[in-house]
Amino acid sequence: MNIIIVGGGTAGWMAANLLNHSLTNTHVTLIESPTVAPIGVGEGSTAQLKQFFDTLNISESEWMPQCNATYKLGIEFKNWSTHPGHEQYFHSFYGQTDLHTQQQFIKSCLLKRQGVAIDAHPDSYFLAAYLAKQQRGPHTQADFPFQQSYGYHFDSGLLGLFLANRATSKGVKHLKSTIAQVELDSAGNIKQLVLDENSDGQQCIAADFFIDCSGFKGLLIQQALAVPWLSFKENLFNDSAIVLPTMSNQLQAPQTTSTALKYGWQWAIPLTNRIGNGYVYSQDFCSADEAETELRATLGLLNCDVSARKLTMKVGRVKQHWYKNCLAVGLSQGFIEPLEATALHLVQQTIESFIACFEHNQPSEAKRDSFNTQINNRIEGIRDYIVCHYRASNRRDTEYWQANGQNEMLSASLKNIFQCWLSRNDLTSEIAHQGIENYYSSLSWHTLLSGYGVFPPSVAKPSYTQQQQIKELYNFNHQCASHFRALIPIIPQQK
Ligand SMILES: Cc1cc2nc3c(=O)[nH]c(=O)nc-3n(C[C@H](O)[C@H](O)[C@H](O)COP(=O)(O)OP(=O)(O)OC[C@H]3O[C@@H](n4cnc5c(N)ncnc54)[C@H](O)[C@@H]3O)c2cc1C
Structure with missing residues (x-):
């Protein structure tokens, strides 16, 4: 052929x-x-990209230096929520040690949905958040047999x-x-x-x-x-992006950062020689010039002549x-x-x-049809997870965030997920019942909704045993983290 x-x-x-x-x-x-x-x-990639290089027998030591690549343990979402204690959270790539804590996380989310004042913040439960805070990478010392999954920046x-x-x-x-x-x-x-x-x-x-x-x-x-x-324009309003890289002058971070701004969100992707920055926004709510000014202000580049690229996106x-x-x-x-x-x-x-x-x-033709259905379902599964970020956020400071908060263009699948969460039912069963766990797992859905603090006010204290279990879990994660290698500081290359 x-x-x-x-x-x-x-x-x-x-x-x-x-x-x-x-x-x-x-x-x-x-x-x-x-x-x-x-x-x-x-x-920035998901954890899946590692398998791409493995399939082709390309080692990290071969491709990463040539692409200024760094490791990625997940995405840190900042300022998407104003609920106290939930102004930021980490969407981790999960690892083997998380198998030990995930049930406790799901249980704590349920208790918190029932009004118990328990720690149900995802950063307490998953190792990647601990590693990121301690500037550690995904590789362990020789005596620690548990693996952490990871992606890349490049x-x-x-x-x-x-x-x-x-x-x-x-x-x-x-x-x-x-x-x-x-x-x-x-x-x-x-x-x-x-x-x-x-x-x-x-x-x-x-x-x-x-x-x-x-x-x-x-x-x-x-x-x-x-x-x-x-078009997904009715579900997702963003249609444009401004791209403005900066020199790297800090220790490389093992995560992408996504910070909510007035009309969208800003990414920061750390490479070995620069930070990739961008602002994804909606032209329906702000002009390209306004977006550029807002992005420059966050980067301290208002009076700097580094030029920015403007892109439109077809979603x-x-x-x-x-x-x-x-x-x-x-x-x-x-x-x-x-x-x-x-x-x-x-x-x-x-x-x-x-x-x-x-x-x-x-x-056969049947195979081709089922291929198309499978890819379409995947794309729509991803779309729903992204839409959920906007619906779960409680920001209402601009017309953009108000419109997102009021957007009722949700798929039946996403409506059922919200309904299940708010009515304190078993979200893991709902995700399995819908057959969508291959796009985003139950853990990812729990992470998003708890990360943004979508909980009712607490009316009861956790029991002594529940508090002890959470303390043990913090210790467990701290101990596991200490077995991972610290990232090597990158010395920025001056141009
Ligand atoms: C703002 C933004 C941020 C993104 N961030 C991420 C991210 O963090 N992670 C991620 O996974 N993805 C991200 N993406 C998506 C990612 O950039 C693309 O999926 C990826 O780059 C693949 O692009 P492509 O190869 O399909 O198209 P392109 O890179 O646009 O390549 C098109 C190619 O087609 C060729 N071509 C066009 N017309 C002709 C012609 N007439 N004859 C011959 N050749 C032609 C061009 O020469 C070019 O080589 C982002 C996208 C945007 C817009």
């Missing part, structure tokens, strides 16, 4: 590596435009370059050309791509299968094949990701604002599920 990938952003190069590695008797060619740059953001441009070199060294063909036109055959499949006049010699290129990694425009899936786009998904002889991967298939840094996770999941469909000969 000949496969052509259109697009040389992170999605394109991840697809090139995985397809080339996993599909036998397949020739992979990647075409990218020399005049359209990749989006140049997307610098420079997206350097990661693209690294993956491009890797793919081409393993036989992927790389063409730098702009596609001017996409031609379909009589059955509506893509027949060939017509290259623009600057492509020396070659005018057309044909293949059996095409992967659309052309970014938000969706050159193949949306433009040529006219697969409909379903939603295509109706079908695999249509005819084309698979959409990355921004062309859909995008949800990067609050939980899930986009590359979806890229990886989409390619891996696609490869799995080829395990037993040619995939």
